[in-house]
Amino acid sequence: MELRDLLDSRIRDVPDWPKPGVVFKDISPMLADPEAFAALVDALAEQCSAAGVDKVVGIEARGFILAAPVAYRAGAGFVPVRKQGKLPCATYAQSYDLEYGSATLEVHQDAFAPGERVLVIDDVLATGGTVAATIDLVRRTGAEVAGVSVLLELGFLPGRAKLAGLLPDESVRSFITV
Numbered sequence: 001m002e003l004r005d006l007l008d009s010r011i012r013d014v015p016d017w018p019k020p021g022v023v024f025k026d027i028s029p030m031l032a033d034p035e036a037f038a039a040l041v042d043a044l045a046e047q048c049s050a051a052g053v054d055k056v057v058g059i060e061a062r063g064f065i066l067a068a069p070v071a072y073r074a075g076a077g078f079v080p081v082r083k084q085g086k087l088p089c090a091t092y093a094q095s096y097d098l099e100y101g102s103a104t105l106e107v108h109q110d111a112f113a114p115g116e117r118v119l120v121i122d123d124v125l126a127t128g129g130t131v132a133a134t135i136d137l138v139r140r141t142g143a144e145v146a147g148v149s150v151l152l153e154l155g156f157l158p159g160r161a162k163l164a165g166l167l168p169d170e171s172v173r174s175f176i177t178v
């Protein structure tokens with residue numbers, strides 16, 4: 001089976017969650033399938049190596065699950081971008097809106113050496129608010145965002161358009177667009 005079809009078959013729709021009108025894309029079945037999870041991690045690690053990155057950023061919480069094994073596989077470092085109030089040392093903070101709410105993300109100010117190249121990984125690109133805030137945070141540290149890789153892109157929401165002013169379109173990659 002094609003990687004795209006394998007992954008797609010392991011993502012389930014949950015209507016009206018976490019609030020009415022939202023169809024939540026639940027990646028739990030994909031994570032629970034060792035073949036699908038390993039294939040995704042390997043494919044993301046290849047993107048990481050091709051981009052020549054020093055660090056992989058995972059966005060709390062589902063981004064952590066993907067980004068940490070990718071960093072290990074690609075021989076890169078892992079940096080968490082966390083929800084407000086979780087990181088213990090000096091941080092940069094950025095508030096943002098997402099499909100079903102708003103939040104603030106933080107990164108440690110010393111998470112990267114100046115000029116380091118970074119791949120940002122998350123599970124879903126929806127409105128793009130989460131990834132746009134993360135790009136802003138990484139840039140404030142002095143590091144360079146080499147690309148963004150997500151498992152799933154919601155093509156009916158303006159996530160890719162929101163990132164258009166921030167990164168070249170070809171450096172925003174998704175395995176599935178719905």
Ligand SMILES: O=P(O)(O)OC[C@H]1O[C@H](OP(=O)(O)OP(=O)(O)O)[C@H](O)[C@@H]1O
Nearest residue numbers: 060061062098099125126127128129130
């Ligand atoms: O493109 P956007 O509209 O910003 O939405 C995408 C974000 O929404 C989800 O995270 P959520 O904040 O629900 O956190 P979780 O990973 O902790 O469940 C998802 O994991 C992405 O990070």
Ligand SMILES: Nc1ncnc2[nH]cnc12
Nearest residue numbers: 023024025026099124126
């Ligand atoms: N519809 C959705 N499903 C899963 N994660 C999301 N993050 C933002 N929108 C989402």
